[in-house]
Amino acid sequence: MCVVRDLVRTYPATRGRRGAPGSAEIRATDGVSLDIWRGEIFGLLGPNGAGKSTLVRQLTGLMRPDSGSVEILGHDIVRYPERASRILAYLGQESTALDELTVSLAVETTARLRGLGLRSARGERDAVVEELGLGAIASRPLKKLSGGQRRLACFAAALAGERPLLVLDEPTTGMDPVARRAVWGAVDRRRAERGATVVLVTHNVIEAETVLDRVAVLDRGRVIACDTPAGLKEKVAGEVRVELVWRERAPVEVAAVAALRAGAVESGRRWSLRLRPDEARAAVAAVTGGPAFAALDDFSLTTPSLEDVYLALGGSAKGLVKS
Numbered sequence: 001m002c003v004v005r006d007l008v009r010t011y012p013a014t015r016g017r018r019g020a021p022g023s024a025e026i027r028a029t030d031g032v033s034l035d036i037w038r039g040e041i042f043g044l045l046g047p048n049g050a051g052k053s054t055l056v057r058q059l060t061g062l063m064r065p066d067s068g069s070v071e072i073l074g075h076d077i078v079r080y081p082e083r084a085s086r087i088l089a090y091l092g093q094e095s096t097a098l099d100e101l102t103v104s105l106a107v108e109t110t111a112r113l114r115g116l117g118l119r120s121a122r123g124e125r126d127a128v129v130e131e132l133g134l135g136a137i138a139s140r141p142l143k144k145l146s147g148g149q150r151r152l153a154c155f156a157a158a159l160a161g162e163r164p165l166l167v168l169d170e171p172t173t174g175m176d177p178v179a180r181r182a183v184w185g186a187v188d189r190r191r192a193e194r195g196a197t198v199v200l201v202t203h204n205v206i207e208a209e210t211v212l213d214r215v216a217v218l219d220r221g222r223v224i225a226c227d228t229p230a231g232l233k234e235k236v237a238g239e240v241r242v243e244l245v246w247r248e249r250a251p252v253e254v255a256a257v258a259a260l261r262a263g264a265v266e267s268g269r270r271w272s273l274r275l276r277p278d279e280a281r282a283a284v285a286a287v288t289g290g291p292a293f294a295a296l297d298d299f300s301l302t303t304p305s306l307e308d309v310y311l312a313l314g315g316s317a318k319g320l321v322k323s
C-alpha cells in the first residue's frame, strides 16, 4: 500500500535576532523506511518531537523530503504530491480550515471536494454524523464547539468521500471516552467493511496496544523498531514494571531505596522501574517492609507495556502517555 524509503527531512538552523539565541538544524526524519500493508492499522509511536508529524506530512505530499521516496498505491508522492489527495484522507493535528462551517456542512463540503455529487455527499454526511453520534451538534459551527467535539467533527470530515488510506495524526486528542470509542469503532469498520488502510500517529501507549496491528517506534527521527504490539512486547517479556509513588520525597537515605534509584525513571514523586521478576519481588519487599514504607504512598507491579519496549530500545520515554 505504502512504501517509504530513506526519508530525510532537515529543518534548517535559524539565526537569532536581537540577542535572542538561534536554533541548530534539526533532522526531523533521519532515513525512515517503512512498508505499510493494505488493510492494516499501522501506528507511528514516539514521544513529542520524535518526528511523527514531519513523517506523515511527507507521506501525505504536504511536505517535500530532502531525499528518499514515498510510493502509495503505486503513485510516486514525492514527484506528484498532488495525487495524494485523491488517494488518502489526512487529519492533521491542527485543522482550522473548516472552522466557519457547521458540522454537517463541513462533512458535506469535504465529500463534495472529494468528488461526490450533491445527493451522495448528503447521504454520506447523514451516515457519518449518525455513526459518530454528532446529531446534537450537527448544526453548530466548528469554531463554537469544545476541543473534543471539534476534533470529532474534523474526524467526521476526514471520513467523508471514502479514501482507501486514512492518515490520522493524534485523532483522539482532547476527546472523552465515548468519543474515543466512536473514533475507534469507525476506524475498525472502515478497515473491516471497506478494506481501508489506516496510518495512525500516537504517543498514547494504551491506545497503541489496543488499536494497532503493527507499530513503528520513532525516536529522534529514526525508526528504532517495527512489529506487532505483541511482537514488540516479547522483547521485554522477562521483565516486570514496578511503579513507586512517594508521599513527599523518596527516602534516599535508606540504602535499599538509594540502590533502586539508579534504575528508576523519576517523574515527580513517581518512580518507574523495569526489573526481572525476582528483582521486582525484592524491591517491593524492601520498600514495604523496612523504614521506607512510611514514605510510600502507593506502588504497583504490572506486565510490560510498549513504553517499556521503548525504554528497552534506548528511547527517552518521558513523552509517552499511558492513558
Ligand SMILES: Nc1ncnc2c1ncn2[C@@H]1O[C@H](COP(=O)(O)OP(=O)(O)OP(=O)(O)O)[C@@H](O)[C@H]1O
Residues within 6 Å of the ligand: 011, 012, 026, 027, 028, 046, 047, 048, 049, 050, 051, 052, 053, 054, 055, 203
Ligand atoms: N517547522 C519547523 N521548523 C523547525 N523545526 C521543526 C518544525 N516542525 C517541527 N520541528 C522539529 O522537528 C522535530 C520533529 O517534530 P515533529 O512535529 O515531527 O514531532 P512529533 O513526533 O510529531 O511530535 P508531537 O508528538 O509533539 O506532535 C522536533 O524537534 C521539532 O522541534
